Every structure is written in structure tokens, then in C-alpha cells.
Amino acid sequence: MESNKEIYQSRETVYLYNLPVGKSAVVTSLNAGGITRRRMMDLGLVPGTEVEALRYSPFKDPRAFKIRGTVIALRKEEGCQVLVEYKGE
Amino acid sequence: MNHSSSTTGKLRDIMKEVERISPDVTLKLNDSIVSTIYGDAERITRKVVSQKSKPRVDWDKKLDDVLTSRTLGIPMMLLLLALVFWITVTGANYPSTVLATVLFWGQDRLTDLCAWLGAPAWVKGFFVEGIYRCVAWVVSVMLPPMAIFFPCFTLLEDLGYLPRVAFNLDYLFKKAGAHGKQSLTMTMGFGCNAAGVIACRIIESPRERLIAMLTNNFVPCNGRFPTLIALAGILVMGTAYSLGAAVIVMGIVLFGIAVTLAVSRALSATLLKGVPSSFTLELPPYRKPRVGRVIIRSIYDRTLFVLGRAVCVAAPAGAVTWLLANIYVGDLSVLSHCANWLNPFGTLLGMDGFILMAFILGLPANEIVLPILIMSYLATGSMVEMDSIEALRRLFVVEHGWTWLTVLCTMLFSLLHYPCGTTLWTIRRESGSVKWTALAALIPLGVACAVCFVIALAARQAGWV
Amino acid sequence: MDLINRLFRRMDANEESARKSNNQKTSYIIALAGNPNTGKSTIFNALTGLRQHTGNWPGKTVLRAEGSCSYRGMTFNLVDLPGTYSLLSNSAEEQVARDYLCFSKPDATVVVLDATCLERNLNLALQVLEITSKAVICVNLVDEAKRKGIEINTASLSEELGVPVVPTAAREGHGLGKLLSAITGVATGSVVNAPYTVKYEKKIEDAVVKVEPHIRKLVGEEFNSRWLALRFLEHDQTVISAVQKWTEERVPLKIKAGGVALA
Numbered sequence: 039m040e041s042n043k044e045i046y047q048s049r050e051t052v053y054l055y056n057l058p059v060g061k062s063a064v065v066t067s068l069n070a071g072g073i074t075r076r077r078m079m080d081l082g083l084v085p086g087t088e089v090e091a092l093r094y095s096p097f098k099d100p101r102a103f104k105i106r107g108t109v110i111a112l113r114k115e116e117g118c119q120v121l122v123e124y125k126g127e
Numbered sequence: 128m129n130h131s132s133s134t135t136g137k138l139r140d141i142m143k144e145v146e147r148i149s150p151d152v153t154l155k156l157n158d159s160i161v162s163t164i165y166g167d168a169e170r171i172t173r174k175v176v177s178q179k180s181k182p183r184v185d186w187d188k189k190l191d192d193v194l195t196s197r198t199l200g201i202p203m204m205l206l207l208l209a210l211v212f213w214i215t216v217t218g219a220n221y222p223s224t225v226l227a228t229v230l231f232w233g234q235d236r237l238t239d240l241c242a243w244l245g246a247p248a249w250v251k252g253f254f255v256e257g258i259y260r261c262v263a264w265v266v267s268v269m270l271p272p273m274a275i276f277f278p279c280f281t282l283l284e285d286l287g288y289l290p291r292v293a294f295n296l297d298y299l300f301k302k303a304g305a306h307g308k309q310s311l312t313m314t315m316g317f318g319c320n321a322a323g324v325i326a327c328r329i330i331e332s333p334r335e336r337l338i339a340m341l342t343n344n345f346v347p348c349n350g351r352f353p354t355l356i357a358l359a360g361i362l363v364m365g366t367a368y369s370l371g372a373a374v375i376v377m378g379i380v381l382f383g384i385a386v387t388l389a390v391s392r393a394l395s396a397t398l399l400k401g402v403p404s405s406f407t408l409e410l411p412p413y414r415k416p417r418v419g420r421v422i423i424r425s426i427y428d429r430t431l432f433v434l435g436r437a438v439c440v441a442a443p444a445g446a447v448t449w450l451l452a453n454i455y456v457g458d459l460s461v462l463s464h465c466a467n468w469l470n471p472f473g474t475l476l477g478m479d480g481f482i483l484m485a486f487i488l489g490l491p492a493n494e495i496v497l498p499i500l501i502m503s504y505l506a507t508g509s510m511v512e513m514d515s516i517e518a519l520r521r522l523f524v525v526e527h528g529w530t531w532l533t534v535l536c537t538m539l540f541s542l543l544h545y546p547c548g549t550t551l552w553t554i555r556r557e558s559g560s561v562k563w564t565a566l567a568a569l570i571p572l573g574v575a576c577a578v579c580f581v582i583a584l585a586a587r588q589a590g591w592v
Numbered sequence: 593m594d595l596i597n598r599l600f601r602r603m604d605a606n607e608e609s610a611r612k613s614n615n616q617k618t619s620y621i622i623a624l625a626g627n628p629n630t631g632k633s634t635i636f637n638a639l640t641g642l643r644q645h646t647g648n649w650p651g652k653t654v655l656r657a658e659g660s661c662s663y664r665g666m667t668f669n670l671v672d673l674p675g676t677y678s679l680l681s682n683s684a685e686e687q688v689a690r691d692y693l694c695f696s697k698p699d700a701t702v703v704v705l706d707a708t709c710l711e712r713n714l715n716l717a718l719q720v721l722e723i724t725s726k727a728v729i730c731v732n733l734v735d736e737a738k739r740k741g742i743e744i745n746t747a748s749l750s751e752e753l754g755v756p757v758v759p760t761a762a763r764e765g766h767g768l769g770k771l772l773s774a775i776t777g778v779a780t781g782s783v784v785n786a787p788y789t790v791k792y793e794k795k796i797e798d799a800v801v802k803v804e805p806h807i808r809k810l811v812g813e814e815f816n817s818r819w820l821a822l823r824f825l826e827h828d829q830t831v832i833s834a835v836q837k838w839t840e841e842r843v844p845l846k847i848k849a850g851g852v853a854l855a
Contacts, residue, residue: 073681074405079161080678081407082712087165093191096200097298100307102191102410107709109187109410111294113301116405138839141806142832145824148799156796156826161680163792168714171788175749176710180741331684411629412708412736417763 050124054083055101055117057091063124064088070119082106083120187412194288195410200295207288208380211279213373216356219271220369220516226270230263253449257502261445264498265437272353273430280318281425285416289314293408296384300403303388304395306335307406313339313387316346319433320550323348324557332404337563338391340554344546344571345387347380349433350493351541355379357497358538360516361523362531375538383542386574398566433494436549440492448488448499452506462503476576477536477583479527486540491548496541532592536579543575619667620779621696625689625720626704627713628675631732633657634762635704636672639772663772668779671698677712679719682830693723694815695834700779701727702771707737707744707759717753721787722819727755728774735761754786792822799825810839 057063065087068075082105083089090104100111112120194203234255241251283289293310300309308330316323323343330336347355355376363371395401451462459467462484470480481503489496504522523529545568546554555564586592626632640659657672673692674685693701703720705713710731721727731746750757756774760767777783791797804821811817815835823831 076157076161076681077405077407077683079158080681080715082165082677082715084158084162084165086162092188093195094197095195095294095297096197098197099298099301100294100406100408102195102294106712108712109191109412111297111408111410113297113307113406115403116407137806137810138836141803141810141824144803144806145827148802148825157680159793159796160822160826161678164718164790165715167718167788167790168711171714171749171752172711174752175745177743177745178741179743182740328684409628414736 051121052124053118054089054091054103054120054122055112055114057089057103057122057124059091059093061124062088062090063122065120066123067121068119069121070116074116074119078116078120081110082108089122190413191291191410194291195294200291204292204295205377205381207283209373209377211276211283212356212376213369214279215272215276215352216360216372216376217369218275219353219356222271222274223267226267227263230267234259234263249453252453253446257449258442258445261441261448261495261498261502262438264501265441265494266434268357268497269350269353269437269494270430270434272356273349273433274426276349276352277318277425277429278422281421281429282416282418285414285421287411287413290408290410294410297406297408299388300391301406303391304401304403305338305388305391306330306332306403307408309335309339309342309391312343313346313384316343316348318349318429320344320346320348320546321553324550324553327557332401334395334399334401335404337558338394338399340558341394341563341567341570342387342390344550344567345383345390345543345574347383347542348493348547348550349429350437350547352376353494354497354541355538357516357519358534358541361520361529361534364517364520379538379542382539386543386578390570390574437492437494441495441498444488444491444495444499445502448502449506452503460506462506466503475583476540476579477532477586478540478579479533481527482533482537482540486544489547490545493541493547530592532583532586536583539582540575540579543571543578545569545572545575617780618665619669620699621671622668622775622779623671623673623692623696623698623701624704625673625693625701625716626675626732627677627706627716630675630704630706630713631762632675632704633672635702635730635732635760635768635771636670638762638765638768639668640670661772663776666776666780668772668775676716678716679723680828682828687830690723691834693720694819694831695838697724697815699726700775702730702775703727704730704732707731707734708740708742710744718788718790721753721755722790722822723816725755725785725787726778727785727787728771728778729753729755729757730767730771731757731759732762734759735764735766753788756783756785789818796822796825811835 051066052063054063054065065083065085067085068078068083070078087106092102092104092109094101095111100113101117102109102111103117104110193199196203237255237259238251241255289311292314293307296310297307300307309327311329312323312326315326320343323346324340327336327339327343330339356372359372359375359379360368362375448462451465452460454461456464462481466480466484468480469483473479473481473483476483482500485496485500485503488499501519501522504527523533545551551564551568554567555561558564558567624632624636636657636659639661641661658669659672660667660669662668671692673689676683676686676689679686679690679693692698701720701724703717705717717727717729729749731744731749734744737744744759746757746759756778758767758771758774760771762768774783778785792800800818800821803824804817807820807824808817811820820831820835
């Protein structure tokens with residue numbers, strides 16, 4: 039259990055795409071609209087979902103994330119439409 | 128009529144009601160609905176699922192650490208590819224020789240039978256040297272590599288490796304303006320281009336689907352692998368034979384992938400303009416392939432299926448080739464006339480008239496190109512027994528003056544030229560358009576001619592041949 | 593308490609009445625739905641005896657595959673729908689699956705779930721249960737889950753969802769007999785489900801209450817009016833035009849009989 043104080047002190051908001059490998063974060067919002075937004079939500083990227091950055095591909099893009107028990111690869115275009123909040127160093 | 132119009136009216140009323148209740152809140156409504164469902168799923172999961180213990184080793188992660196690693200991912204992919212080719216080349220060599228020996232023993236017995244029956248020479252020629260020999264060639268050249276390559280490929284597929292290939296290469300496909308799933312359809316093309324074209328259905332955007340269909344041909348299908356392997360075998364003889372052939376075939380495949388990307392890029396900048404649509408890819412957990420079942424299934428479903436098709440095409444092709452080689456106009460056979468006519472063009476592309484003729488006659492199925500070529504050479508040459516790569520080398524290099532340039536250009540032309548008849552028919556059905564089907568044949572043909580022309584020209588200018 | 597309030601009923605009606613009410617019908621249509629890569633096609637192959645290879649990559653079933661199997665004198669015509677994460681975002685696969693479930697009304701729908709990531713899979717299961725009550729949940733890959741130390745209480749899941757839940761390991765052939773008997777129960781009507789209903793926020797539920805009666809008036813009991821009401825409220829054009837077409841032609845709604853329309 040972490041105290042609220044600690045959490046608030048070190049929260050960082052980044053694009054999901056830029057989440058460092060090995061870090062877990064919580065989805066805060068989606069910037070996409072329309073069908074793309076719907077697709078991403080259907081993958082489980084709804085606000086409040088915990089995601090983990092697993093790895094970069096050999097060309098750094100796409101990147102793989104663990105989203106609700108499944109490994110999903112997102113390209114930069116999609117990964118930069120999701121904002122997540124994580125506990126920084 | 129009345130009834131129907133009143134219900135349409137009712138529908139309009141409903142729409143009005145809907146508009147009244149939810150003006151411009153659809154987006155929020157969507158979000159709320161999806162979140163609620165996920166929330167409920169979460170709650171139920173918490174209730175019914177318990178994580179008893181953590182597995183000691185996370186094999187998925189360990190495997191992915193190697194197979195999709197930033198540094199090792201691509202080298203591992205090449206290594207696996209080379210390994211599969213190496214196993215195929217090494218493993219296929221011996222059974223191929225055995226099969227050829229058995230089948231050509233059969234040819235001799237059939238010849239004896241014809242002599243015993245007192246059949247006229249043309250009957251013996253047509254059935255034994257035409258149909259039987261072409262079928263025998265297709266079986267002995269194709270069956271062993273297919274029976275090894277297909278199970279290897281299926282094992283990788285069963286393991287879950289194909290999505291990893293897509294993950295590794297996606298960036299390149301994105302840069303080419305293509306859909307990420309195209310790397311999946313491309314890998315399916317290694318099995319069979321027609322299957323690869325059907326697999327393009329997984330791509331939703333029509334633009335990107337067309338790009339994937341038009342370029343699927345640039346990866347060699349199983350009908351062409353045996354050709355490539357046999358030709359690569361001519362280039363390298365001696366101790367390092369298997370390894371050398373595997374490396375050459377792999378080089379050809381990589382070149383095919385490069386052409387796939389380049390043509391996709393060109394298409395999405397010209398005929399099929401557009402930006403890549405959004406794409407997400409699931410990397411499913413690895414599964415332990417059921418080796419026994421995979422081998423049985425892939426031999427039964429794929430190998431025998433493709434072989435059966437090849438034999439069906441080989442029989443009539445053998446008949447046609449024999450007829451062309453044995454009907455004489457003046458003092459030359461029809462085949463020789465055609466080959467002579469094509470010869471200048473063939474030479475320009477680093478090949479000869481007979482090779483081009485074989486590619487033309489081989490349109491129904493790529494697997495019969497090499498057998499047709501051998502038959503047409505045999506009909507005009509002195510050699511009768513064809514039972515090994517060494518014999519093939521003697522026929523091509525010694526008797527018909529092939530150089531390394533001829534071999535290379537034939538391999539590249541085989542890799543790039545138009546897709547087989549079945550694939551074209553599939554493209555016609557899937558795209559519903561004659562225009563795109565024609566382009567699916569003409570673009571590869573253009574690329575194949577251009578590449579072979581440039582290479583032949585460069586090699587000759589540089590004085591390498 | 594919640595369970596009691598939700599009026600969960602499952603009647604294992606005695607065989608006699610089941611046979612009586614169904615002696616005319618011996619052929620049933622069974623749909624298979626599920627996320628990609630849950631072993632749906634493996635189950636389809638195991639049940640139908642078709643032996644096509646099933647690769648381990650998402651998206652291999654694009655068109656629906658069909659096959660049949662006989663069980664205790666009945667014929668089940670199985671329809672393998674494309675794997676989807678959801679039924680709501682209008683991708684080609686999702687439309688095929690959704691239109692089939694909503695408008696072709698199979699006699700039973702088997703929702704195949706991956707035991708190793710149940711939460712994601714339940715998302716789809718809940719959406720299917722919104723459309724049809726005649727469902728069987730098949731929790732597949734239980735062997736894989738066990739290896740990962742995951743245990744699933746299928747009895748409790750069945751209580752939660754209000755439909756039969758069968759654990760299977762289709763690759764090994766485990767649990768398929770139980771699955772078939774559960775399908776039989778639901779398809780013949782001898783088992784009556786009371787499926788879980790997702791309750792949305794008040795604003796949405798209020799709107800549904802207003803719209804649903806109108807829709808019920810229009811389509812009767814032909815289709816699930818609550819589900820249609822939700823799609824209407826979302827302005828889901830594909831559903832709206834499907835209903836419109838139905839009202840105009842009064843023919844049973846069958847959308848794009850061949851599956852995906854290819855551009």
C-alpha cells in the first residue's frame with residue numbers, strides 16, 4: 039500500500055507510446071475519435087485500465103504492451119493517442 | 128404497401144425520439160457503454176478467477192526476449208529462415224535422388240511395355256516421354272522439399288511465430304504505406320500465393336488490401352521453392368553445397384521481400400494513394416506445437432494438395448511440351464522455333480529462349496517450369512537420364528552453356544514474374560476486377576524484366592561473364 | 593442477494609417434456625463466437641471432424657466457416673464466426689459476427705473464452721449475452737491456464753452469467769462431450785437461461801426505457817429490442833440501416849449472406 043501523498047508527488051503523464059519498457063501505468067484518456075477510439079476501447083484501453091510497456095520492436099516502432107492479459111502491439115500513430123499516468127522514478 | 132410505409136414511419140419516429148434524447152452525446156455514450164461492460168467483466172473476473180501460483184519461468188517473455196528483441200529479432204528471423212532452407216535442401220537431396228531413380232526405372236519399364244505391345248513411336252513418345260516424364264519430374268523434384276518445408280513452416284506457424292514476424296517488420300511496411308497485416312499475408316504466401324491472396328481479406332481497407340494482393344507474388348511459394356533450391360544447387364557444388372544453397376535461396380527471398388516493400392511503396396504513392404490505416408496486432412502466447420500432428424496434417428493437407436494440383440497440371444503440360452518439341456515445321460520443332468524467336472529477348476534478360484518458353488508454358492502452375500525446361504532441353508539434346516542435381520548441372524551448364532548469370536536471372540525471374548494461373552484466378556475473384564488482375568500479372572512481369580535486364584546488362588558491361 | 597434478485601433460473605426440465613416439445617426439430621444452428629486465438633477454430637474442427645489446419649495467428653477466420661456434427665440423433669450445423677474482441681466497433685469481422693448473432697438468430701451460440709485472460713474475453717461474452725440468451729460459455733485452454741497457475745471457478749461463473757459454462761481443453765479433446773450436451777440443452781430449450789444483463793449508467797438506462805418500447809412495437813419479438821435500442825442511441829448506422837431494410841422488405845434479416853463484403 040502506498041500513501042496518497044507519495045502517489046501524487048511522483049505521477050507523470052505520458053503518451054502510452056512513450057511509456058518506458060517495464061513500467062506499468064493507468065490509462066487516463068484517449069485522444070482519438072470515431073472508429074479508432076472505439077477500436078482502442080474494444081482492445082481494453084478504457085480509462086482506468088492498467089497497462090504495461092513490454093518491449094520495442096527492432097525498429098522501435100511498433101511497441102508491445104500488456105493490456106488486460108494480452109500482448110498488443112501499437113504503432114506510434116495509435117500509441118500517441120492514449121494518455122497514461124505512471125509513477126516516475 | 129400501406130403496411131410497409133407505416134412501419135417506415137415508425138422507424139422515423141424512433142429516430143426522432145432518439146435524436147431528442149441523445150443530441151450529440153454519442154461519443155460519451157459509446158465510452159460509457161464500453162467502460163461499463165469492461166467494468167462488469169473486471170468484477171466478474173475478480174470473483175471467479177484465482178491466481179494460485181506464478182509459473183516459475185515465463186516462457187513467452189523469454190522467447191520474445193530473443194525472437195522480437197531489438198538487436199536479435201531480425202538476425203534470429205534470418206537465422207530461422209536460413210535454418211528452414213538448410214534443413215529443406217539437405218533433407219531433400221537424398222529422397223529426391225531415390226525418387227528419381229525409382230520413377231525413371233518406371234519409365235524404362237513403360238518403354239519396355241510399349242515395345243512389347245508394338246506401340247508406334249509417337250505413342251511411346253507422347254505418353255512416356257511427354258506425360259509420364261513431366262509428372263515424374265514434378266514428383267521427384269517437388270515432393271521431398273515440400274514434405275520438409277511445409278511441416279517446418281507449419282511448426283513455426285503453430286508456435287505463434289508469424290505474428291512476431293509481423294511485429295518485427297511492421298515498421299518497414301508502415302513506411303511502404305502498407306497495412307501491418309500485410310506481413311502476415313506475405314508469410315502465408317510462402318506456402319501458396321493463392322492462399323496468401325485469400326488471407327488478404329483480413330485487411331479491411333480496400334486500398335491496402337489491393338496492395339497486399341498485388342505484391343503477394345514477390346515471395347516465392349512452394350511451387351517455386353524447389354526450382355530455386357535446384358538452381359541454387361547448380362551454383363554451389365561440393366562440400367558446402369547445402370549451406371551455400373540455403374544462403375543463396377535466403378538471399379533471393381530477402382530480395383523478394385525488398386521488392387514487396389518497394390512495389391508497395393510505389394503503389395501507395397501512385398495508383399493506390401493513401402496513408403496506412405490504424406493498426407493493432409495481437410501477439411498471442413506461444414504454444415507448444417504438436418509435432419506429430421503438424422507433420423501429418425501439413426503433409427496431408429498442404430503437401431499432397433499442392434502436389435496433386437501440380438501433377439494435374441504437369442500431365443497436360445508434359446503432353447503439350449512433347450508435342451511442341453516433336454512437331455516439326457521445316458527442319459525445326461515448333462518449340463525450337465518459338466525458343467529461337469524468343470531467344471534475343473531471353474538473352475537480353477540474361478536467359479535464353481527455352482527458359483522464357485518454359486516460363487510461358489508454366490503459367491498454369493509455377494512448379495512445372497523447371498520440368499518443362501528440362502524436357503525441352505532433353506528433346507533437343509542428347510541426354511536421357513536426369514536423376515540428380517549433378518545431372519541437372521551437366522544438362523544446363525555443359526550442354527546448354529548456362530553461366531552463373533543465367534542461373535541468377537532464371538532464379539530472379541522465377542521469383543518475380545507473374546503469379547500462377549490459380550493465383551491470378553483468385554485475385555480476380557477476390558478483387559472482382561479484371562483491371563487489377565491484369566495489373567497483378569503485369570506489374571510483376573515488368574519488375575522481373577527490368578531487374579533481369581539491368582543485372583544482365585551490368586554483368587556483361589563489367590565483363591563478369 | 594444480487595443473484596436472487598436477478599431471478600436466476602435454470603430449469604433442467606425432465607427429458608420427457610423436452611422430447612415432446614422438440615420431436616419435430618432435429619436440426620439446429622449453432623454459432624461459435626469468441627476472441628481471436630482462443631481455440632475457436634480448434635473446437636469447430638474437433639466438433640465437425642473437419643481437419644483443416646488452424647494456425648496460431650489472429651484473423652485466420654475471416655469469413656464464417658460452416659460444418660456439421662451429429663449428436664444423439666440431432667444435427668448441429670456449426671458456424672464458426674470470425675474472432676473479435678468486441679461486437680461494437682464495426683470492423684468487417686465484427687459486423688459478420690454481430691449481424692449473424694442478431695439477425696440470423698442461431699439456436700444456440702457458444703462463446704469460446706480463453707481461460708488465461710478471462711477478463712478481456714468476458715467483455716465479448718457479456719456483449720453476446722446482451723444479444724442472445726441462448727448461449728453456452730466454453731472456457732477453453734484450461735490446461736494452459738492451469739500451467740500458469742490460474743484457476744477458474746466455472747460453477748460460480750455460470751451463476752454469475754446465468755448460462756451454462758463448460759471448461760474445455762480442445763487441443764487435447766477434453767470437455768467436448770460436456771460442451772455438446774450443454775449445447776443440446778440450450779438449443780432444444782430444455783435449459784432456459786437467465787443471462788446477465790449489463791446495467792449502464794442511469795442516463796443511458798433512462799433513454800433505453802424511452803426508446804425500447806417503440807422498437808419493440810416495430811420489430812416485435814423478432815429481435816432483441818433492448819440491444820437494438822442501445823445501438824440506436826449510439827447512432828450505429830449499420831444496425832439502423834439493417835433494421836430499416838427489414839422494415840421495408842419485411843424479409844428475415846440476413847445480412848450479406850456471403851459474409852464480408854469485399855469492397
